[in-house]
Amino acid sequence: MEKTFVMIKPDGIKRGLVGRIIERYEQKGLKISAAKLVNATIDLAEKHYAEHASKPFFSELISYITSGPVMAMVLEGPGAIKLARIINGATKVEDALPGTIRGDFATSTTENLVHASDSLESAQREIALWFPEIE
Numbered sequence: 576m577e578k579t580f581v582m583i584k585p586d587g588i589k590r591g592l593v594g595r596i597i598e599r600y601e602q603k604g605l606k607i608s609a610a611k612l613v614n615a616t617i618d619l620a621e622k623h624y625a626e627h628a629s630k631p632f633f634s635e636l637i638s639y640i641t642s643g644p645v646m647a648m649v650l651e652g653p654g655a656i657k658l659a660r661i662i663n664g665a666t667k668v669e670d671a672l673p674g675t676i677r678g679d680f681a682t683s684t685t686e687n688l689v690h691a692s693d694s695l696e697s698a699q700r701e702i703a704l705w706f707p708e709i710e
C-alpha cells in the first residue's frame with residue numbers, strides 16, 4: 576500500500592480546520608497510519624524544505640512552519656501520493672480550484688494550510704524525517 580507524508584500547517588491548526596481537512600482525505604479512502612502534533616524546530620523545517628533553500632520565500636516559509644504546531648501524518652492507500660496532492664489543490668492560491676482544500680480554505684500561497692509529498696522519493700524522505708520512530 577502506498578504511503579505519503581501529509582502535514583496540516585500552523586494556519587490549519589490556528590483556524591480550527593484540522594477535522595475538516597482530515598475528513599477530505601478520509602472520504603477519498605486514505606487511511607491515517609500515523610499522526611502527531613509537532614512543534615517543528617528550525618532544523619527540522621529547513622531539512623524538510625531543503626529543496627527551496629535558494630528561493631526568495633525560504634525564510635518566510637521557515638518562520639511560518641515553525642510559528643506553531645503542525646499535524647504531521649502518514650496517509651496510506653492506493654495512489655496515496657498523487658491523491659493527497661489532488662485533494663490539497665494547487666500551491667498557488669489563485670490556481671487552487673474549488674473542491675480542493677486550498678481552493679476552499681486558503682487565502683495565501685505561503686500560508687496554504689497543507690503539504691503533501693510530491694513523489695515516492697520525497698514521501699520516503701519526509702516520512703523518515705518526521706517519523707524516525709516508525710522507520
Ligand code: CMP
Nearest residue numbers: 627632636666684685686687689690691
Ligand atoms: P508546500 O506544498 O508545502 O511546498 C513548499 C511551500 O512553499 C508551499 O507549500 C508554500 O507554503 C510555500 N510557497 C511556494 N511557493 C511560494 C511562493 N511563490 N511564495 C511564497 N511561498 C511559497
